[in-house]
Amino acid sequence: xxxxxxxxxxxxxxxxxxxxxxxxxxxxxxxxxxxxxxxxxxxxxxxxxxxxxxxxxxxxxxxxxxxxxxxxxxxxxxxxxxxxxxxxxxxxxxxxxxxxxxxxxxxxxxxxxxxxxxxxxxxxxxxxxxxxxxxxxxxxxxxxxxxxxxxxxxxxxxxxxxxxxxxxxxxxxxxxxxxxxxxxxxxxxxxxxxxxxxxxxxxxx
Numbered sequence: 719x720x721x722x723x724x725x726x727x728x729x730x731x732x733x734x735x736x737x738x739x740x741x742x743x744x745x746x747x748x749x750x751x752x753x754x755x756x757x758x759x760x761x762x763x764x765x766x767x768x769x770x771x772x773x774x775x776x777x778x779x780x781x782x783x784x785x786x787x788x789x790x791x792x793x794x795x796x797x798x799x800x801x802x803x804x805x806x807x808x809x810x811x812x813x814x815x816x817x818x819x820x821x822x823x824x825x826x827x828x829x830x831x832x833x834x835x836x837x838x839x840x841x842x843x844x845x846x847x848x849x850x851x852x853x854x855x856x857x858x859x860x861x862x863x864x865x866x867x868x869x870x871x872x873x874x875x876x877x878x879x880x881x882x883x884x885x886x887x888x889x890x891x892x893x894x895x896x897x898x899x900x901x902x903x904x905x906x907x908x909x910x911x912x913x914x915x916x917x918x919x920x921x922x923x
Contacts, residue, residue, distance in 0.1 A: 768906075769910070771905070771906065772905030772906045772907060772909075772910035773905060773910055773912065774905075775853070775855060775903075775905040775906055775910070776855075776903045776904055776905035776910045776911060776912035777903075777912045777914070778903075779840070779845055779855050779858075779859040779903030779904065779905075779912070780859055780901045780902060780903035780912045780913065780914040781901070781914060782840060782842070782843075782845070782859055782903075783840045783859035783860060783861040783901035783902070783903060784861060784899055784901040784914055784916060786840055786841070786842055786861065787838070787861040787863055787899045787901065787918075788899065788916075788918045791863070791897055791918055791920040792918075792920055794920070795920040795921035803863070803865045810836060810837045810838035810860075810861065810862045810863055811862075811863040811864070811865060811897075812836070812862070812863070812864050812865070813864075813865045814864045814865060814866045814867065814898070820864075822835065822836040823836070823862060823864060823900075826862050826900065826902070827862075827900050827913070827915075829902075831908075831911070832856075832857065832902070832904055832908050832911055833902070834857075834860045836862055837860035837861055837862040837902070838860060838861055838862070838863075839858050839859075839860050840858045840859040840860065840861070844858060845858050845859065846858050854906065855903065855904050855905065855906065856904040856905065856906060856907050856908045857903075857904050857908065859901060859902065859903035859904075860901070860902055860903075861899055861900065861901040861902075862899070862900050862901075863897050863898070863899050864897065864898040864899075864900075865895055865896075865897055866895065866896040866897065866898055866917070867895060867896065868894070868895055868896075869894045869895065869896045869919050894919045894920065894921055895919070895920065895921075896917050896918070896919055897917065897918045897919070897920060898915065898916075898917050899915065899916055899917070899918060900913065900914075900915045901913070901914050901915070
């Protein structure tokens with residue numbers, strides 16, 4: 719009698735369905751891993767873009783405060799008003815003495831975090847309350863001015879600007895002082911801070 723091994727068709731179908739289910743689960747697991755990786759990459763890129771945006775906002779805010787301080791010095795000199803620290807309502811201005819650093823100035827320039835001590839707040843526009851969220855700063859920019867003294871190098875005598883461009887002739891001509899301006903600004907949040915610095919010449923007397 720011939721005895722042959724016969725596989726029941728129902729049992730074969732069950733094995734096939736079980737193998738297909740395992741393959742599908744493996745593919746789903748791989749897709750889930752790929753999706754998580756893509757989400758993490760997207761979130762990281764979004765954070766990087768946000769950080770760059772905040773730094774750009776901080777840079778623009780600091781530049782705005784810098785230009786406002788320059789305009790205050792320039793406009794005062796154009797009106798014939800002497801611009802000396804402590805006069806003409808020029809707030810946040812300090813005289814620079816070589817070898818004797820001003821603690822207020824050093825504290826403002828060297829501060830790691832946000833500080834407004836000793837500085838003048840940007841007044842042209844309230845950037846901390848901007849209508850557009852994308853342009854709003856965490857705080858209004860600030861600027862501090864240092865009077866570095868007469869721009870004429872030592873040893874050249876009392877004569878300065880003269881002739882048609884000077885207010886007076888010869889030694890009585892106006893003196894120009896150099897001013898060092900340091901401006902600080904936040905970005906969209908207080909963790910992004912930018913500091914910029916420049917020198918500006920303006921009539922002092």
